[in-house]
Amino acid sequence: MSQPVRVVLVDDHAMFRAGVRAELAATGAGVVEVVGEAADADAAIKVVADLQPQVVLLDVHLPGGGGVEVMRRQPSPDTLYLALSVSDAAEDVIGTIRGGARGYVTKTITGPELVDAITRVAGGDAVFSPRLAGFVLDAFAGSIDVAAVDEDLDRLTEREREVMRLIARGYAYKEVAKELFISVKTVETHMSSVLRKLQLSSRHELTKWASDRRLL
Incomplete structure (x- = not known):
């Protein structure tokens, strides 16, 4: 049996982190494992550097520079990033993907969907909530300046x-x-x-x- 995907959860709301951790433990047992957490950009950079997770679930808006700042600093070159945000605005989606994220899903996602998104990103896929994929395609097609x-x-x-x-x-x-x-x-x-x-x-x-x- 393969090892679970090692995940670090980065979000500045402690209750949200606790909820995601509990949901992943319930629906993703044996498939994903949350090995660390952080509440701001500086803490995230340290935790990711220390733990070298396969995937980071990353909020877009964080104290200390935001999710893009974490990716820019590259604390773990082999780690992949999946944005998990309340924002579904085009500039957040496009900016985060340009910053290096492999996917972007909103916080309305269900537990099983999130487990699937994490494992797909860990396997090299790019994953987006359906509406958000359109923003990325439009940006590359030039219809969004x-x-x-x-x-x-x-x-x-x-x-x-x-x-x-x-x-x-x-x-x-x-x-x-x-x-x-x-x-x-x-x-x-x-x-x-x-x-x-x-x-x-x-x-x-x-x-x-x-x-x-x-x-x-």
Whole structure:
């Protein structure tokens, strides 16, 4: 019998890590094994360097530089990376794949699907949630101007991007505040900054801007 795939789990939410670990233990026993965890980029780099796992389940947005920073530092040259993120935005998917990930799945994935994705990545396959595969194909086909997306988004902080995406999807300020655990006043401040940086004048223009760039 072959050895289980050795996995390191990187996510800044302890409860989420615990849930994934429990799910993989229940549905992937003997197939995958979580051998380590980390909550930020620096800790992830150290854990991956120490443990040399076959696959890292990597959140996109992390304290200390994000998932792309972990891959850029290459703490273990033979380790493969599978992004596991709440974000399904085109710029996150494309940026993470360009950064070196072999796949990208969202946190709506089931336990058995995640086990399958891990083993496929360990075997050399590229794995994507169905909708996300389209972003990657569109980027390579040229129908998404990746350079323009990156340039615009580089003007925004990570929190401004989160607010921008939720507002563009039709969330009310109060709903955004609840989702991100910030005040309505803070949402208003971030929204004003987003509109100013992107040279837009209204929520309607922001929604069109985000839709045109496949960011919703």
